[in-house]
Amino acid sequence: MKLSERVAAMQFSPIRKFNPLGFKAEEDGKTVYRLNIGQPDVETPACFMDAIKNFDKKVIAYAESSGVNELLDAIIKYNGLYGIELNRENIIVTNGGSEALSLVFTAIMNPGDAAMMAEPYYTNYSSFLNQANGTIVPITTTAETGYAWADKELLEKSITPNTKALCCISPGNPTGRVLTLDEMKIVGEFAKEHDLWIISDEVYREFAYDDRKVASFGMLPEYADRVILIDSVSKRFSACGARIGCIVSKNRELMDGVLKLAQGRLCSPTLEQVGAAALYNLGPDYFAEAKATYEARRNAAYEEISQIPGVVCQKPGGAFYLMAKLPIESSEDFLMYMLTEFEDKGETVMFTPAEGFYRTPGMGKNEIRIAYVLEADKMRRAAELIKLGIESYKAKKA
Amino acid sequence: MKLSERVAAMQFSPIRKFNPLGFKAEEDGKTVYRLNIGQPDVETPACFMDAIKNFDKKVIAYAESSGVNELLDAIIKYNGLYGIELNRENIIVTNGGSEALSLVFTAIMNPGDAAMMAEPYYTNYSSFLNQANGTIVPITTTAETGYAWADKELLEKSITPNTKALCCISPGNPTGRVLTLDEMKIVGEFAKEHDLWIISDEVYREFAYDDRKVASFGMLPEYADRVILIDSVSKRFSACGARIGCIVSKNRELMDGVLKLAQGRLCSPTLEQVGAAALYNLGPDYFAEAKATYEARRNAAYEEISQIPGVVCQKPGGAFYLMAKLPIESSEDFLMYMLTEFEDKGETVMFTPAEGFYRTPGMGKNEIRIAYVLEADKMRRAAELIKLGIESYKAKKA
Numbered sequence: 001m002k003l004s005e006r007v008a009a010m011q012f013s014p015i016r017k018f019n020p021l022g023f024k025a026e027e028d029g030k031t032v033y034r035l036n037i038g039q040p041d042v043e044t045p046a047c048f049m050d051a052i053k054n055f056d057k058k059v060i061a062y063a064e065s066s067g068v069n070e071l072l073d074a075i076i077k078y079n080g081l082y083g084i085e086l087n088r089e090n091i092i093v094t095n096g097g098s099e100a101l102s103l104v105f106t107a108i109m110n111p112g113d114a115a116m117m118a119e120p121y122y123t124n125y126s127s128f129l130n131q132a133n134g135t136i137v138p139i140t141t142t143a144e145t146g147y148a149w150a151d152k153e154l155l156e157k158s159i160t161p162n163t164k165a166l167c168c169i170s171p172g173n174p175t176g177r178v179l180t181l182d183e184m185k186i187v188g189e190f191a192k193e194h195d196l197w198i199i200s201d202e203v204y205r206e207f208a209y210d211d212r213k214v215a216s217f218g219m220l221p222e223y224a225d226r227v228i229l230i231d232s233v234s235k236r237f238s239a240c241g242a243r244i245g246c247i248v249s250k251n252r253e254l255m256d257g258v259l260k261l262a263q264g265r266l267c268s269p270t271l272e273q274v275g276a277a278a279l280y281n282l283g284p285d286y287f288a289e290a291k292a293t294y295e296a297r298r299n300a301a302y303e304e305i306s307q308i309p310g311v312v313c314q315k316p317g318g319a320f321y322l323m324a325k326l327p328i329e330s331s332e333d334f335l336m337y338m339l340t341e342f343e344d345k346g347e348t349v350m351f352t353p354a355e356g357f358y359r360t361p362g363m364g365k366n367e368i369r370i371a372y373v374l375e376a377d378k379m380r381r382a383a384e385l386i387k388l389g390i391e392s393y394k395a396k397k398a
Numbered sequence: 399m400k401l402s403e404r405v406a407a408m409q410f411s412p413i414r415k416f417n418p419l420g421f422k423a424e425e426d427g428k429t430v431y432r433l434n435i436g437q438p439d440v441e442t443p444a445c446f447m448d449a450i451k452n453f454d455k456k457v458i459a460y461a462e463s464s465g466v467n468e469l470l471d472a473i474i475k476y477n478g479l480y481g482i483e484l485n486r487e488n489i490i491v492t493n494g495g496s497e498a499l500s501l502v503f504t505a506i507m508n509p510g511d512a513a514m515m516a517e518p519y520y521t522n523y524s525s526f527l528n529q530a531n532g533t534i535v536p537i538t539t540t541a542e543t544g545y546a547w548a549d550k551e552l553l554e555k556s557i558t559p560n561t562k563a564l565c566c567i568s569p570g571n572p573t574g575r576v577l578t579l580d581e582m583k584i585v586g587e588f589a590k591e592h593d594l595w596i597i598s599d600e601v602y603r604e605f606a607y608d609d610r611k612v613a614s615f616g617m618l619p620e621y622a623d624r625v626i627l628i629d630s631v632s633k634r635f636s637a638c639g640a641r642i643g644c645i646v647s648k649n650r651e652l653m654d655g656v657l658k659l660a661q662g663r664l665c666s667p668t669l670e671q672v673g674a675a676a677l678y679n680l681g682p683d684y685f686a687e688a689k690a691t692y693e694a695r696r697n698a699a700y701e702e703i704s705q706i707p708g709v710v711c712q713k714p715g716g717a718f719y720l721m722a723k724l725p726i727e728s729s730e731d732f733l734m735y736m737l738t739e740f741e742d743k744g745e746t747v748m749f750t751p752a753e754g755f756y757r758t759p760g761m762g763k764n765e766i767r768i769a770y771v772l773e774a775d776k777m778r779r780a781a782e783l784i785k786l787g788i789e790s791y792k793a794k795k796a
Binding site for chain 1: 399400401402403404405406408409410411413414415417435437438439440441442446447450451453456457458459460461462463493494496497500504505506507508509511522525526529530531562593594595623624636637638639640641649651652655657658659661662663664665666667668669670
């Protein structure tokens with residue numbers, strides 16, 4: 001009675017495994033600024049709960065496996081805002097972007113197959129690929145170049161014979177890197193040459209700051225047969241707990257394969273789909289407001305973090321994460337210290353040690369990911385706590 | 399750009415793949431009695447929606463990966479009714495029983511490993527195992543013996559060297575077979591001798607009719623280290639669309655492994671967990687009422703179906719399914735006929751062709767599964783439609 005090798009080889013989520021220590025600190029009376037998880041404090045638009053409260057059927061019944069029509073139509077309308085034309089058959093609703101990725105990897109990966117993606121990357125990709133008996137081939141990037149990776153030479157250098165797909169998260173988690181449409185074309189050409197699937201995770205689509213424009217692989221019809229979009233209501237609409245996402249693709253064979261898997265797990269929750277439909281029907285005004293909110297938080301977070309002595313970080317272009325290299329040896333050890341020993345006026349801070357975001361051994365040990373999901377003032381205070389924490393941690397170690 | 403071998407080898411769900419024909423028949427103005435899917439017309443208890451409507455947080459946030467405490471505590475209380483003592487660490491909340499099974503198989507199966515289970519079995523087990531690169535070893539049963547399988551000799555004959563787990567659905571889907579606690583002990587001893595996990599799917603736990611008692615592997619502490627209970631609110635509380643289930647086990651290593659997977663997909667939907675907590679807090683009165691409802695439907699369905707000339711079927715002891723062997727060659731072809739050609743007073747009926755419930759090639763071709771999920775009168779009418787359908791189908795074929 002052993003566990004499977006894939007699970008034995010897995011780690012606990014670096015984003016979540018310190019939660020017990022965070023709860024303990026709170027029980028001990030500390031205030032903990034939680035920058036470890038992409039859980040914004042932005043209110044979920046009221047239309048979500050309103051739609052659910054108005055649901056008047058007496059039986060909470062199964063939905064169709066590919067999603068309820070009301071939600072499919074709202075997703076079509078939403079994508080239409082960007083000139084991405086879809087029909088219902090191009091969409092399968094999932095339990096968040098997480099299940100979307102699991103289903104896609106299960107549908108395309110044989111044991112030993114690999115997906116290439118820029119590291120650092122959202123750590124749960126390892127988990128989803130591992131479950132599908134696949135692996136990640138890293139495209140190694142650096143903070144110094146702003147985590148740039150859409151470069152033909154770099155891509156050619158990274159690909160392996162068993163690479164079957166290329167994963168792209170843009171705007172990026174954890175780097176905040178935003179691909180332009182021209183960069184997407186470079187990636188698209190590379191994928192075409194090597195006959196790769198393009199899995200494009202666009203859950204932060206609108207969160208592209210400064211003068212950056214919304215860009216999507218869905219806007220490039222020349223790659224439509226190989227493009228698989230991953231989406232979710234979690235970030236765009238601050239509805240992480242709704243667990244509604246979707247897979248969008250015009251490749252019929254892929255969608256048939258995914259549908260078989262989706263039928264096996266029956267459906268996504270019916271009520272949440274009704275709420276999510278209301279969210280997807282929100283228009284550009286909502287996106288502009290949300291973007292402005294996070295841009296202000298980014299500005300506050302970056303301004304403070306980048307001024308901490310010895311910290312290396314780049315101003316992220318999108319999403320709501322910031323990678324920072326700290327003047328310490330182990331960010332895991334530092335986080336333990338912050339949660340168990342440190343406090344300033346009864347407050348401390350959580351972040352994510354970044355080692356789990358790298359595939360290449362040894363990388364990321366002294367880096368952290370910060371989610372700028374709290375109000376600007378709180379972000380400033382959280383950054384101050386990191387600064388004070390580094391000082392006292394170094395003093396203790398010295 | 400091919401799909402994975404496991405997905406290419408999969409079939410569309412036999413329970414769901416005829417849905418488009420069913421919708422078409424309805425669009426053409428026919429009334430379709432849907433006995434193909436375990437979707438009862440019983441009202442979801444009002445406490446479910448009430449709890450959700452009373453949810454007053456402004457942000458629909460992620461829950462903990464293992465579930466919200468309110469729900470964990472309600473699951474503990476519910477199991478306590480049967481003398482099954484649990485604590486929060488023994489439970490992980492999932493997206494329905496479906497995800498519970500997927501996570502468990504992913505956690506214990508290496509490629510090539512097998513789980514043994516009585517056939518006919520709920521067809522989605524193939525799907526979940528396939529995704530985990532595992533297979534099913536069938537314990538072949540027959541209608542003539544009431545699908546009995548908890549027999550040491552039969553189990554010894556069926557096991558293979560790569561069998562790692564034994565799956566038990568009791569009360570059974572699709573056969574309605576209910577194991578007694580003594581039969582569970584036979585299975586438990588066998589599993590112990592061969593060092594197998596016991597995966598016990600108890601989503602129909604209370605639906606054991608006549609003089610049968612509720613029995614659970616959770617009541618047998620001598621096997622606690624190898625028992626994994628699968629549960630769900632779908633059937634017991636007629637809340638299929640809520641997609642809330644759970645994994646229950648006292649094996650710490652297993653729960654740690656499952657938690658790693660659960661962290662990867664973040665959490666089950668927050669609101670639905672709040673609603674599900676209210677459901678699990680319902681007491682024995684509710685279960686008695688629900689059981690009486692389905693028992694009456696079973697009686698009606700069995701009475702009518704068993705009287706159709708040439709039909710072989712046994713009175714099911716539990717759950718809400720009935721297997722029937724029809725006097726035709728192909729139940730798939732017959733269902734196509736029922737949905738596209740047949741009608742009586744503008745009405746027809748859907749059921750599930752049972753071939754997909756068998757692992758052994760050639761079995762089940764002329765069998766169907768009927769879900770007795772509609773009111774007794776409707777079940778009688780649906781049975782009449784099957785009878786009329788068989789007559790006109792045979793006349794057409796002759």
